Amino acid sequence: xxxxxxxxxxxxxxxxxxxxxxxxxxxxxxxxxxxxxxxxxxxxxxxxxxxxxxxxxxxxxxxxxxxxxxxxxxxxxxxxxxxxxxxxxxxxxxxxxxxxxxxxxxxxxxxxxxxxxxxxxxxxxxxxxxxxxxxxxxxxxxxxxxxxxxxxxxxxxxxxxxxxxxxxxxxxxxxxxxxxxxxxxxxxxxxxxxxxxxxxxxxxxxxxxxxxxxxxxxxxxxxxxxxxxxxxxxxxxxxxxxxxxxxxxxx
Amino acid sequence: xxxxxxxxxxxxxxxxxxxxxxxxxxxxxxxxxxxxxxxxxxxxxxxxxxxxxxxxxxxxxxxxxxxxxxxxxxxxxxxxxxxxxxxxxxxxxxxxxxxxxxxxxxxxxxxxxxxxxxxxxxxxxxxxxxxxxxxxxxxxxxxxxxxxxxxxxxxxxxxxxxxxxxxxxxxxxxxxxxxxxxxxxxxxxxxxxxxxxxxxxxxxxxxxxxxxxxxxxxxxxxxxxxxxxxxxxxxxxxxxxxxxxxxxxxxxxxxxxxxxxxxxxxxxxxxxxxxxxxxxxxxxxxxxxxxxxxxxxxxxxxxxxxxxxxxxxxxxxxxxxxxxxxxxxxxxxxxxxxxxxxxxxxxxxxxxxxxxxxxxxxxxxxxxxxxxxxxxxxxxxxxxxxxxxxxxxxxxxxxxxxxxxxxxxxxxxxxxxxxxxxxxxxxxxxxxxxxxxxxxxxxxxxxxxxxxxxxxxxxxxxxxxxxxxxxxxxxxxxxxxxxxxxxxxxxxxxxxxxxxxxxxxxxxxxxxxxxxxxxxxxxxxxxxxxxxxxxxxxxxxxxxxxxxxxxxxxxxxxxxxxxxxxxxxxxxxxxxxxxxxxxxxxxxxxxxxxxxxxxx
Numbered sequence: 042x043x044x045x046x047x048x049x050x051x052x053x054x055x056x057x058x059x060x061x062x063x064x065x066x067x068x069x070x071x072x073x074x075x076x077x078x079x080x081x082x083x084x085x086x087x088x089x090x091x092x093x094x095x096x097x098x099x100x101x102x103x104x105x106x107x108x109x110x111x112x113x114x115x116x117x118x119x120x121x122x123x124x125x126x127x128x129x130x131x132x133x134x135x136x137x138x139x140x141x142x143x144x145x146x147x148x149x150x151x152x153x154x155x156x157x158x159x160x161x162x163x164x165x166x167x168x169x170x171x172x173x174x175x176x177x178x179x180x181x182x183x184x185x186x187x188x189x190x191x192x193x194x195x196x197x198x199x200x201x202x203x204x205x206x207x208x209x210x211x212x213x214x215x216x217x218x219x220x221x222x223x224x225x226x227x228x229x230x231x232x233x234x235x236x237x238x239x240x241x242x243x244x245x246x247x248x249x250x251x252x253x254x255x256x257x258x259x260x261x262x263x264x265x266x267x268x269x270x271x272x273x274x275x276x277x278x279x280x281x282x283x284x285x286x287x288x289x290x291x292x
Numbered sequence: 293x294x295x296x297x298x299x300x301x302x303x304x305x306x307x308x309x310x311x312x313x314x315x316x317x318x319x320x321x322x323x324x325x326x327x328x329x330x331x332x333x334x335x336x337x338x339x340x341x342x343x344x345x346x347x348x349x350x351x352x353x354x355x356x357x358x359x360x361x362x363x364x365x366x367x368x369x370x371x372x373x374x375x376x377x378x379x380x381x382x383x384x385x386x387x388x389x390x391x392x393x394x395x396x397x398x399x400x401x402x403x404x405x406x407x408x409x410x411x412x413x414x415x416x417x418x419x420x421x422x423x424x425x426x427x428x429x430x431x432x433x434x435x436x437x438x439x440x441x442x443x444x445x446x447x448x449x450x451x452x453x454x455x456x457x458x459x460x461x462x463x464x465x466x467x468x469x470x471x472x473x474x475x476x477x478x479x480x481x482x483x484x485x486x487x488x489x490x491x492x493x494x495x496x497x498x499x500x501x502x503x504x505x506x507x508x509x510x511x512x513x514x515x516x517x518x519x520x521x522x523x524x525x526x527x528x529x530x531x532x533x534x535x536x537x538x539x540x541x542x543x544x545x546x547x548x549x550x551x552x553x554x555x556x557x558x559x560x561x562x563x564x565x566x567x568x569x570x571x572x573x574x575x576x577x578x579x580x581x582x583x584x585x586x587x588x589x590x591x592x593x594x595x596x597x598x599x600x601x602x603x604x605x606x607x608x609x610x611x612x613x614x615x616x617x618x619x620x621x622x623x624x625x626x627x628x629x630x631x632x633x634x635x636x637x638x639x640x641x642x643x644x645x646x647x648x649x650x651x652x653x654x655x656x657x658x659x660x661x662x663x664x665x666x667x668x669x670x671x672x673x674x675x676x677x678x679x680x681x682x683x684x685x686x687x688x689x690x691x692x693x694x695x696x697x698x699x700x701x702x703x704x705x706x707x708x709x710x711x712x713x714x715x716x717x718x719x720x721x722x723x724x725x726x727x728x729x730x731x732x733x734x735x736x737x738x739x740x741x742x743x744x745x746x747x748x749x750x751x752x753x754x755x756x757x758x759x760x761x762x763x764x765x766x767x768x769x770x771x772x773x774x775x776x777x778x779x780x781x782x783x784x785x786x787x788x789x790x791x792x793x794x795x796x797x798x799x800x801x802x803x804x805x806x807x808x809x810x811x812x813x814x815x816x817x818x819x820x821x822x823x824x825x826x827x828x829x830x831x832x833x834x835x836x837x838x839x840x841x842x843x844x845x846x847x848x849x850x851x852x853x854x855x856x857x858x859x860x861x862x863x864x865x866x867x868x869x870x871x872x873x874x875x876x877x878x879x880x881x882x883x884x885x886x887x888x889x890x891x892x
Contacts, residue, residue, distance in 0.1 A: 054696055054699065054700070056696075056699055056700035056702075056703045056704075057696065057699050057700075057703075059703045059707070060699050060700075060702055060703035060706065063703060063706045063707065064702070064703075064706060064714065064718075101692075128691070128692035128695040128696055129692050130691070130725075130729055148725055148729075149692070149695045149696070149699060149721075149725075150695040150696075150698045150699050150702070150717075150718065150721030150722070150725065151699065151718075151721075152718055152721065152722045153718065155722075
């Protein structure tokens with residue numbers, strides 16, 4: 042693998058994300074931070090776009106905690122290096138992490154002198170291996186007709202409220218490689234998979250909003266139980282905040 | 293029976309010392325049984341006494357009556373024989389001549405003839421003292437005229453002979469010649485009087501008195517070997533026998549039947565029986581002292597046997613009740629008391645032999661269960677409360693809040709270009725994370741070193757101009773397991789009580805080395821940790837105090853050496869050796885503390 046190693050930071054503390062981004066000399070490690078997520082939910086939604094090699098995961102996050110995320114992610118991205126980063130020194134957490142394929146378990150506050158050697162080890166491991174994401178592209182399946190995409194879109198329409206739904210899951214479910222599915226899906230629908238899924242959810246959310254339902258309830262109902270991430274998605278989609286939207290549509 | 297008695301003593305002690313309002317059951321039982329036994333015994337003794345007395349008296353009465361009847365019969369038959377003699381005398385020719393003779397014809401020779409005639413008859417008999425014959429004209433003769441004194445005045449009166457005449461020829465028994473003649477010496481005489489009628493004319497011709505000597509009765513009594521009998525006249529005069537009885541004569545004996553009365557002769561209780569002999573003016577009295585004859589020994593033995601059985605039964609009942617009622621109560625009580633005094637509420641297990649006590653024991657045990665249950669619940673409640681309080685305390689500490697804050701401020705510093713602030717915060721974060729970390733109380737020496745390094749680098753931010761530090765830790769020492777937080781208090785002591793007091797730049801050197809010593813089976817490894825500072829040092833007195841393991845030398849918590857003393861104590865506890873810490877110092881020059889920890 043010859044490209045820069047892609048790092049994703051998943052932590053509900055913005056300052057923790059920013060600190061990590063700022064404090065560590067990523068360049069000299071041959072790495073770049075490709076994105077952040079403020080919750081496990083958000084991470085699930087954007088991870089297919091970010092395609093990270095390493096994920097720093099905080100444990101105590103609302104809606105989907107680090108353990109839960111790790112459980113989902115290790116099934117879908119077997120090569121992803123997960124480094125747990127927690128401020129809470131609880132034996133119970135450590136015990137759960139040991140049973141999961143976690144690369145390392147670190148305690149906050151972050152100390153560069155501790156993190157850097159771990160990242161160096163991770164880089165070494167990644168360099169020894171083949172590029173996972175490239176491999177995914179290479180393993181594209183032959184074209185097998187339009188009906189696949191139809192099936193997938195129908196499946197999405199029926200299951201979009203599942204908070205764990207994402208590209209990798211669908212790919213696994215229908216027996217494609219993720220990159221193939223991504224490309225084919227855009228070809229067939231004109232939309233990226235994530236956009237398509239989010240659009241479905243937002244349409245539903247707008248309907249719900251007309252009923253004057255509270256945002257966190259609407260968020261949970263459409264499969265984005267993290268109201269902060271939901272709020273951002275909603276604004277991006279409708280151009281206005283959920284509360285404004287509700288106010289406008291319930292007069 | 294043994295415990296019964298013991299309990300009673302115990303109870304007496306108890307009741308004597310405590311107030312006497314409550315008397316124990318066993319004491320009351322004891323009193324009841326003793327009371328019953330006492331009453332029964334007394335009743336028994338009285339009954340035995342009364343029955344014995346009555347039986348003895350009855351026996352003596354029977355005996356006396358038998359004797360008296362016999363004697364009475366003997367006397368009567370004796371007197372009868374004298375009557376016969378008097379009849380013979382009456383028909384004696386010479387006496388008849390004397391009686392028939394005209395007054396003028398009577399002369400001394402005629403009288404003597406008549407006397408001889410009588411005496412001829414009397415010759416064949418004994419006991420007749422004298423026979424007196426009076427003619428109607430009161431000319432008289434006597435067979436023994438010289439030992440008598442006559443009352444001639446009385447002789448002329450009718451009073452002494454009227455009742456003899458009334459008998460119309462039958463013999464009448466009287467006493468002492470009816471008063472007309474007195475034997476010299478007043479010797480008692482029994483007199484048989486008889487009117488004399490002429491055989492041919494059937495005219496009364498005279499009167500005869502025959503005195504029978506008392507010797508006759510004496511002889512009779514002697515022959516029969518009676519010495520407790522007294523023969524009295526109905527006039528109270530003594531006739532024969534035991535003269536001691538004479539004063540006890542009473543007219544009540546002059547009755548037909550036999551009369552009995554109790555008297556005391558010379559202090560001895562005796563039965564006195566008396567009766568009149570036929571129609572004669574004679575009373576026989578007999579005494580008998582009460583002997584053992586007549587005592588109903590068989591009946592008494594049976595009664596004693598029954599009494600003994602009763603007493604045994606009474607005491608057996610007492611001991612039975614004691615064994616089955618009071619003893620179990622005592623045992624239960626002492627078991628409960630032991631339970632109480634031990635403070636440990638256990639179920640009691642006392643061997644009781646009746647279901648009632650089992651019930652009581654069961655109830656008590658149930659109560660113990662219930663009480664223990666209540667205590668457990670109370671304790672559980674208390675624990676829950678304590679845990680809740682602990683949780684609140686822990687929540688208040690919330691290290692992750694501290695850590696997140698450190699990261700937030702760290703980013704702010706970084707963002708503002710203050711890299712040094714970020715560095716310091718990072719060190720502080722690292723220090724606190726290690727310092728506050730939960731989990732093992734024993735950590736690798738390397739972690740202990742990193743805590744001290746963080747600590748010193750933070751302290752150097754404050755006292756960077758006076759503190760320098762250096763480390764010499766071989767790799768083999770890093771994996772040694774040591775008790776957590778043993779170095780930091782030493783270093784803290786070096787700074788505050790060594791270097792800072794000196795006012796010039798000081799050096800804290802932390803070094804370690806591992807050596808092998810002879811073990812019991814194989815060589816053992818030891819870690820030596822040396823903390824040396826170039827501070828003011830300490831005097832031997834202070835060193836001794838710090839190294840003292842005595843609780844009395846424990847410094848106050850506010851004391852400057854408290855942290856050091858406590859740390860040394862912890863190391864001692866971990867190693868189990870008292871000399872695991874050595875302090876060397878030269879005042880004004882240095883302090884060197886060496887800790888030796890064996891591999892575990």
